[in-house]
Amino acid sequence: MFGLFGGKKWQKRLAEIPLVGCQQGLPEQWLVLDDSVEPQRITVTAPFAVPDDWLAPLQADEVLGQFDWQLQRNIALLPNSQPELPLVYGNVVLIASGKGGVGKSSVTAQLAMALAQMGARVGVLDADIYGPSMPVMFGAVDDKPATDGNKIAPVQRHGVTVSSLGYLTADKDAAIWRGPMASAALQQLLRDTKWPKLDYLLVDMPPGTGDIQLTFAQKLPVTGAVIVTTPQTVALADAERGITMFRKVGVPIVGLVENMSFYQCSACGQRDFIFGEQGGVAVAQAEQVPLLGQWPLLTPLRQQLDEGLGPIQEPENLATLIKNTATRMAAELYFSKQHD
Numbered sequence: 001m002f003g004l005f006g007g008k009k010w011q012k013r014l015a016e017i018p019l020v021g022c023q024q025g026l027p028e029q030w031l032v033l034d035d036s037v038e039p040q041r042i043t044v045t046a047p048f049a050v051p052d053d054w055l056a057p058l059q060a061d062e063v064l065g066q067f068d069w070q071l072q073r074n075i076a077l078l079p080n081s082q083p084e085l086p087l088v089y090g091n092v093v094l095i096a097s098g099k100g101g102v103g104k105s106s107v108t109a110q111l112a113m114a115l116a117q118m119g120a121r122v123g124v125l126d127a128d129i130y131g132p133s134m135p136v137m138f139g140a141v142d143d144k145p146a147t148d149g150n151k152i153a154p155v156q157r158h159g160v161t162v163s164s165l166g167y168l169t170a171d172k173d174a175a176i177w178r179g180p181m182a183s184a185a186l187q188q189l190l191r192d193t194k195w196p197k198l199d200y201l202l203v204d205m206p207p208g209t210g211d212i213q214l215t216f217a218q219k220l221p222v223t224g225a226v227i228v229t230t231p232q233t234v235a236l237a238d239a240e241r242g243i244t245m246f247r248k249v250g251v252p253i254v255g256l257v258e259n260m261s262f263y264q265c266s267a268c269g270q271r272d273f274i275f276g277e278q279g280g281v282a283v284a285q286a287e288q289v290p291l292l293g294q295w296p297l298l299t300p301l302r303q304q305l306d307e308g309l310g311p312i313q314e315p316e317n318l319a320t321l322i323k324n325t326a327t328r329m330a331a332e333l334y335f336s337k338q339h340d
């Protein structure tokens with residue numbers, strides 16, 4: 001087929017250059033060769049969200065770079081935990097943490113915006129009853145969702161459709177809700193929001209591993225869950241509890257994000273492991289879940305979110321890290337369903 005370089009040599013080279021999210025190399029069935037043009041063109045159709053420059057390592061390669069690489073996306077709608085329901089919410093990913101304050105909402109908001117930048121249709125359901133922070137993080141505190149018949153028309157910001165308990169209730173009311181009430185309210189918010197057609201719906205879960213989280217994980221149509229943790233021991237124990245809880249109810253763990261992995265001094269560049277070193281990595285290894293990314297503790301990230309300024313652009317290496325984490329998450333979600 002790939003006469004120019006001899007099929008075997010071409011395939012071997014391709015397997016040697018893994019792309020973000022595709023550790024085993026690109027599956028051959030995603031590739032279509034057009035040798036009626038010069039240079040020969042290979043169109044890659046990715047079944048999950050990938051950035052525009054995803055194929056850059058292939059384009060830069062001495063051998064593979066002689067092809068004209070083209071990228072297409074056709075995001076797959078994957079089966080979820082409620083097979084009898086239509087897949088109307090896209091791929092539903094719960095973003096959860098065992099412990100509060102580890103940056104779960106920050107990770108949700110940045111991943112959602114990164115996926116949207118890759119051309120995916122993305123929604124966020126802010127289910128954090130203890131402190132719904134999406135209106136702030138998306139810079140939409142004063143927006144009020146309109147109602148359309150019995151449905152809530154959600155807010156659109158930074159390319160993402162956002163529905164938040166924060167718009168519907170005063171913080172202090174929601175925080176005193178107990179298990180069944182909270183869970184019923186969250187399910188209603190999901191159902192009563194007039195979502196557009198989505199590829200991904202990220203759910204910012206309330207922190208913890210109690211009844212509310214358990215019921216929600218069981219009642220929602222869930223495709224997978226991402227666990228966010230910081231590297232310190234107390235957070236890790238809670239992260240493990242979260243993983244165990246999801247596994248018990250049959251929700252696949254897509255991966256783990258270690259947040260606040262280290263602080264890097266902007267003056268001298270030295271890294272300080274404030275919350276301990278590599279704790280999330282150890283949990284990911286012990287639990288055999290993919291490590292999707294290690295995010296540093298950085299002032300620009302906090303500022304960007306506190307002021308609702310949108311996807312992070314600077315520093316560039318942080319923007320790349322977030323983009324890679326989002327791609328890995330989308331890829332792991334896709335590949336996990338290939339083994340079901």
Ligand SMILES: Nc1ncnc2c1ncn2[C@@H]1O[C@H](COP(=O)(O)OP(=O)(O)OP(=O)(O)O)[C@@H](O)[C@H]1O
Pocket residue numbers: 097099100101102103104105106107128130131133207259260295296297298299301302303305306
């Ligand atoms: N990597 C980071 N660098 C700098 N600041 C961060 C980082 N991650 C989170 N923050 C900041 O830490 C604070 C808490 O983060 P966030 O609200 O995302 O945590 P959470 O786990 O969702 O909290 P909760 O348990 O209350 O829901 C926020 O002000 C956020 O901007």
